[in-house]
Amino acid sequence: MKREKCAVLISVCISLITFSGCATTIKTTMLCPAEVPEAAQLSRIAVLPFSGPGGDQITVDVEALLVGIRVNDNPPFNVIERAALKKIVKEQSLHLTGVVDEKTAVTVGKLAGAEGMVFGTVTQNSTEDSRYSAKRSECVSKDKDGNCTKQREDKVGCTKRNAYFTFVPKVISVSTGQILVSQSLSGHTTDDVCQDSGRPLRSKGPLLSDAKRVALNKFRRLIAPYHTPVEIRLLEKDDTQPSDEAKEKVANGIKWAKAGRTDRACELWKEAHQLHAEGYAIPYLLGVCAELSGRLDHALSYYNTADENTSKPVKEINNALQRVRQKLEKQR
Numbered sequence: 487m488k489r490e491k492c493a494v495l496i497s498v499c500i501s502l503i504t505f506s507g508c509a510t511t512i513k514t515t516m517l518c519p520a521e522v523p524e525a526a527q528l529s530r531i532a533v534l535p536f537s538g539p540g541g542d543q544i545t546v547d548v549e550a551l552l553v554g555i556r557v558n559d560n561p562p563f564n565v566i567e568r569a570a571l572k573k574i575v576k577e578q579s580l581h582l583t584g585v586v587d588e589k590t591a592v593t594v595g596k597l598a599g600a601e602g603m604v605f606g607t608v609t610q611n612s613t614e615d616s617r618y619s620a621k622r623s624e625c626v627s628k629d630k631d632g633n634c635t636k637q638r639e640d641k642v643g644c645t646k647r648n649a650y651f652t653f654v655p656k657v658i659s660v661s662t663g664q665i666l667v668s669q670s671l672s673g674h675t676t677d678d679v680c681q682d683s684g685r686p687l688r689s690k691g692p693l694l695s696d697a698k699r700v701a702l703n704k705f706r707r708l709i710a711p712y713h714t715p716v717e718i719r720l721l722e723k724d725d726t727q728p729s730d731e732a733k734e735k736v737a738n739g740i741k742w743a744k745a746g747r748t749d750r751a752c753e754l755w756k757e758a759h760q761l762h763a764e765g766y767a768i769p770y771l772l773g774v775c776a777e778l779s780g781r782l783d784h785a786l787s788y789y790n791t792a793d794e795n796t797s798k799p800v801k802e803i804n805n806a807l808q809r810v811r812q813k814l815e816k817q818r
Contacts, residue, residue, distance in 0.1 A: 509802055510720050512743045515713040517557070517780030519813065525657045525666045525709040528602030532566040532595060534586050536653065538608030544653055544698070548604060551702055557711045558779065566598050574598055588658055588665065595660035602666070603658050609670070610652035611698075613690040620644050620680050644680035649693035651701050657709060667708055673700030711780055718774055719802045724795075726765035732758045736768065748778055766792040770803055777810060786810045 520526035533549045535541060552563045574580075574597045580590060591603040619641040627636035650672070657667035675696040677688040706712060722740055723733075739754035752775035759768045773788030789806045796803065 510722060510740060510744070511717055512720060512748075513715065513717055514743070514746065514748055514778060516716045516718075516778050517711050518714050519780065519782070519816075520710050520712070521708045522657070522667050524659070525602065526562065526711065528657070528659065528666075529562065530564045530566065530600050531602040531604060532571055532598050532600040533568070534571070534591055534594065534603060534605035536606050536608055536655075537586070538611070538653070540611040540651075540698075541608050544608055547698065547702060548655065548705070551706060552604070555706065555710050562710055566600055571598060588656075588663065591656075591658050592660055592663050595658075600660055603660060604655060605658075606653055606655040608651075608653045610650050610672070611694065612650055613693060614648045614650070616646050616648075618644050618646065622682070642681045644678060645687055646676060646678045647687055647690070647693060649675045649690065649697040651694060651697040653701060655705050669708065671701045671704040673697035673702075673704075675700070718778070719805075720774065721767040721770045721800070721802055724765040724767040725797070726762070726767075728758070728762035728765070728768075732762040732768075735761070736771070739771065748775065751775075764795065766795040766800060766803065769795065770800075770806070773806060773810075777806070782810055782814050786814065 586605040595603040625634035652672040735758035739751040743751040769792040776785035
C-alpha cells in the first residue's frame with residue numbers, strides 16, 4: 487500500500503514538473519502604474535497652498551514629495567518653484583488665502599505654464615491621549631522546586647496616544663479643468679506606555695509626522711508609479727535544447743536574480759535570447775523583466791510569445807498572462 491502511494495506521488499511530481507517547467511522563486515519589487523494614470527501624465531506641475539490646520543507644512547511636504555519621486559531613476563514631475571507662483575499671484579492680484587477653488591487653480595496654472603495643479607485641505611491634524619489600567623502579576627511565594635505557589639495581582643497606569651492626520655489633495659488638469667484626484671487620505675499612528683515600561687511616551691510631533699507620512703504615501707501611489715514587493719517564479723528551462731552558452735547565460739541570470747540584481751539578470755537573458763529564440767522559458771524571463779520595470783505592453787507581448795511556444799499549459803505563463811491583463815485593464 488505504501489509503495490502504491492509512493493508511486494502515485496512520484497507520478498504526480500513528474501507531471502507537475504512537466505506541466506510547470508523548472509522554476510525557482512525570487513523576492514523582488516515590481517513597478518506598478520499609478521492608481522490614477524491621468525495624474526501621472528502631468529509632467530509639469532505646481533503646488534498651491536493647502537488650507538486647514540497644518541496647511542502650510544503639508545504644502546511644503548507635498549512639494550518635496552513631488553520633487554523627490556523617481557521612477558527608474560528619472561523624475562516624472564517638473565515642479566514649478568514656489569517663488570515663481572508667488573510672483574504670478576502678486577502680479578495678477580489673486581488671493582490664495584483660505585480654500586483655493588478650481589477656477590483660480592486653473593488660472594494660476596495657465597499663467598505658470600503648468601499642466602497640473604495640486605492643492606487641497608487638511609481636515610485633521612491632532613493627537614488624543616487616553617488612560618487605562620493594565621493587570622500585572624508577581625510571584626510572592628515559591629516551593630522548594632522553584633514553582634510559584636502564590637501570586638499577587640496588581641494594576642499599573644498606562645497611557646495610549648493616537649495621532650491622526652487627514653487631508654484631501656486635489657489634482658486638476660489645467661488644459662481641461664478636470665479634477666483628476668480628490669480623495670480623503672488618512673494616516674494614523676499610536677504609542678502605548680505603562681508606568682513600568684521603562685521609557686517615556688512618544689511626543690506628539692514625531693507621532694503626527696509618522697501619521698502624515700502614511701497619508702502622503704497614499705497620495706504618492708495615486709499620482710505616480712510605485713514599487714511593491716512581490717514573489718515571482720522564474721522558469722529555468724523548457725523542452726528545447728539551447729546551446730551551452732545560452733544555458734549558461736540563463737543560469738547566471740537566475741543567480742543574479744536570486745541575489746536581488748534583476749538588472750544584471752535581464753541583461754544576461756537578453757543575450758541568451760539572441761542565441762536561442764525558441765522555446766518558452768527565455769521569452770517568459772524577458773516578460774518578467776518587462777513587468778518588473780512597469781512596461782506592461784512589452785511584458786504581455788513576451789508572455790504571449792512564451793505561451794505560443796508551449797505544447798502544454800504552463801502554470802507560470804498562465805498566471806503571468808492573467809496578472810498583466812488585469813493590470814492593463816485597470817490602467818485603461
